Amino acid sequence: ITPSELENTLLQHPAVEEAYVVGVSDPDGGGTIPSAFVKLRNPRDFTRAKEILFWANEKFPDYKKLRGGLHVVTSFPKGRSGKILRNALVPDIIPETTGLEFSTPLSD
Secondary structure, eight states, rough: OOOOHHHHHTSSTTEEEEEEEEEEEOTTTSSEEEEEHHHHHHGGGGHHHHHHHHHHHHOOOOOOOTTTTTTEEOOOBBOTTTOOOOOOOTTTTHHHHOOOOOOOOOOO
């Protein structure tokens, strides 16, 4: 699974302005699973997180689904060059520092 493939799909949703996908530890011990971070065009639409997650997962085969969830952020951590700091996109760090809205994966 390449993050860019998942990110490009998320960017097709009309509410999504920016999207990044990182691998997070699978709580079931299965290695890493994809987790998405999105910035919305309208920050007040954070309640659409579940809708966006469902929409994206409908487009992916099972092994590509965003089982790590979808996190709505208001900004992304970037380095001096303006490049995204993917290693800073960790679910158990960002909620404490930026107040993310988190949507858990929908069950089948």
